[in-house]
Amino acid sequence: MRVLKFGGTSVGSAERMKEVASLITDEHRKVVVLSAMSGTTNSLVDITSYLYKKNHDGATEVISQLEKKYEAEVDALYASEEFKTKGFELIKTHFEYIKSFTKDVFTVFEEKAILAQGELLSTAMFHFYLQEQGVKSVLLPALDFMRIDKNSEPDKEYIRENLANVIADNEGADIYITQGFICRNAFGEIDNLQRGGSDYSASLIGAAIKADEIQIWTDIDGMHNNDPRFVEKTHSISDLSFDEAAELAYFGAKILHPTSVLPAKLENIPVRLLNTMEPKAQGTLISSNHEKKRIAAVAAKDGITAIKIKSGRMLLAYGFLRKVFEIFESYKTPIDMISTSEVGVSVTIDDDTHLNDIVDDLRNFGTVDIDTDQVIVCVVGDLVPANVGYANQVLGALKDIPVRMISYGGSNYNISLLINASDKKKALNALSNNLFNE
Numbered sequence: 524m525r526v527l528k529f530g531g532t533s534v535g536s537a538e539r540m541k542e543v544a545s546l547i548t549d550e551h552r553k554v555v556v557l558s559a560m561s562g563t564t565n566s567l568v569d570i571t572s573y574l575y576k577k578n579h580d581g582a583t584e585v586i587s588q589l590e591k592k593y594e595a596e597v598d599a600l601y602a603s604e605e606f607k608t609k610g611f612e613l614i615k616t617h618f619e620y621i622k623s624f625t626k627d628v629f630t631v632f633e634e635k636a637i638l639a640q641g642e643l644l645s646t647a648m649f650h651f652y653l654q655e656q657g658v659k660s661v662l663l664p665a666l667d668f669m670r671i672d673k674n675s676e677p678d679k680e681y682i683r684e685n686l687a688n689v690i691a692d693n694e695g696a697d698i699y700i701t702q703g704f705i706c707r708n709a710f711g712e713i714d715n716l717q718r719g720g721s722d723y724s725a726s727l728i729g730a731a732i733k734a735d736e737i738q739i740w741t742d743i744d745g746m747h748n749n750d751p752r753f754v755e756k757t758h759s760i761s762d763l764s765f766d767e768a769a770e771l772a773y774f775g776a777k778i779l780h781p782t783s784v785l786p787a788k789l790e791n792i793p794v795r796l797l798n799t800m801e802p803k804a805q806g807t808l809i810s811s812n813h814e815k816k817r818i819a820a821v822a823a824k825d826g827i828t829a830i831k832i833k834s835g836r837m838l839l840a841y842g843f844l845r846k847v848f849e850i851f852e853s854y855k856t857p858i859d860m861i862s863t864s865e866v867g868v869s870v871t872i873d874d875d876t877h878l879n880d881i882v883d884d885l886r887n888f889g890t891v892d893i894d895t896d897q898v899i900v901c902v903v904g905d906l907v908p909a910n911v912g913y914a915n916q917v918l919g920a921l922k923d924i925p926v927r928m929i930s931y932g933g934s935n936y937n938i939s940l941l942i943n944a945s946d947k948k949k950a951l952n953a954l955s956n957n958l959f960n961e
C-alpha cells in the first residue's frame with residue numbers, strides 16, 4: 524500500500540481537487556492524506572485569536588468570509604444536485620459548529636477543535652467528489668487512530684493498532700482518505716501535530732502500515748539543489764538520503780516538514796516528493812539507496828543570532844559548556860550551531876524571544892558579543908571525512924565573504940557556515956558555481 528499526501532495548495536480549490544482525483548485513480552491501493560484547503564488553517568487561527576479576545580464580531584466576519592469561499596468551491600466541485608446538496612449540508616454542519624464557539628468560554632481545547640475543521644472539511648469534500656465519480660473510497664477519521672502521548676510525541680503503538688483496525692473494518696476499499704495534521708492527545712481530546720504537520724501525519728501513517736512508499740505532493744518539483752529565489756540555475760535533486768533530507772528540510776527547504784523524515788527513516792520507507800502541477804516530473808526520492816560521493820545541495824536559514832561567550836575561565840576547565848547550555852535550556856531556546864575554541868564558544872539561535880535574559884545570565888561567565896541578522900548557509904551531501912576536497916571547495920567558494928562561524932563533524936552530511944545576511948546571495952551563487960558548476 525502507498526501513502527499519498529496532498530498539501531493545501533494541491534487541494535486549494537475545486538479545480539485542484541479534481542486534478543488530485545485524477546492523480547490517485549490508478550491500480551495501487553493507497554491512503555490519501557489531505558491538508559486543509561490553502562489559507563483555511565490561517566483563517567481558523569484568526570478566528571480563534573478573535574475568540575480569545577472575546578471579539579465576536581471579528582470572529583463572525585472571518586467565519587462568514589470563509590463559509591462563502593467554501594460554498595463557492597462546493598458549487599464548483601460537484602456536477603449533480605444530489606452531491607451539491609450533500610456538500611452544502613457538510614459545510615453548514617462544520618460552520619455551525621465553528622459559530623457555536625462564539626457564545627461560550629474559549630480555551631485551548633476549543634481552539635484545537637476549531638483548527639481541526641479545515642482538514643475535516645477538505646477530506647469530506649474530496650471523499651464526496653470521488654463518490655460522485657464512482658470511485659470506491661472510504662473516509663478514515665484520523666481522530667480514530669492518530670494520537671499523541673503526554674509529551675506530545677506520536678503514540679506509535681496506538682496509531683499502528685488502531686489504523687490497522689479501521690483499515691480492516693473497510694477491507695474492500697482501494698482508496699482510504701484521511702486528515703493530515705489532526706489527532707487526539709493523551710486525554711482523548713482533539714489536538715494537532717503543529718502547523719505544517721500533515722507531512723508528519725503521512726509519514727506516521729506510512730510507518731504504521733509499513734507502506735511501500737510515501738509520496739508528498741506539493742506545488743514544487745522536489746527539493747532543489749540551491750535556493751531558486753537567489754540563484755538562477757537550480758534543479759531538483761533526484762535522490763537524497765534520509766539524513767540529507769532532514770538537514771535540508773530544517774534549513775529552509777519548506778517543501779517537507781522536518782519532523783516527517785524520521786518515521787520513514789526508521790522503517791526504511793522511501794519518500795517521494797512530487798509536484799501536482801507537473802505530475803510527470805521525477806521529483807526527489809528520499810531513500811537509503813541514494814547516490815554517494817557528491818554534494819547534494821546548498822540551503823540557507825535566515826534570521827539567525829550569533830552569541831559569543833569568551834572567558835579565561837573556560838581555559839582547561841570542565842563544566843563551562845554545561846553552564847552555558849543550561850542557560851539556553853532554562854529559557855527553552857534551542858541552539859542550532861556551535862563552535863568552540865579554548866577561550867570561547869559561539870552558538871546560534873533562531874528564536875531570540877529571550878535574548879536579553881540569556882545574555883544577562885551569560886555575563887556571569889564571561890564577555891558576551893551578539894551578532895544579529897546572520898544567515899546559516901549549509902552544504903549537504905556525502906561529506907564523510909574520507910571524501911577529501913569538499914571542505915576546500917566550500918571554503919574556496921567563500922574566499923571573499925566574511926565567515927563568522929564554521930561547523931563540520933556534527934554529522935557526515937553537513938557543513939554549516941554563518942555569514943552576514945547581506946552576503947547571502949553572493950555566497951549561495953559562489954557555492955553554486957564552485958560545487959555544481961553547471
Ligand code: ASP
Pocket residue numbers: 530531558559564565641703704717718719720721722
Ligand atoms: N493545515 C495545517 C497547516 O496549515 C497542516 C498542514 O497543512 O500541513 O498548518
Ligand code: MG
Pocket residue numbers: 530531719721722778780
Ligand atoms: Mg506543508
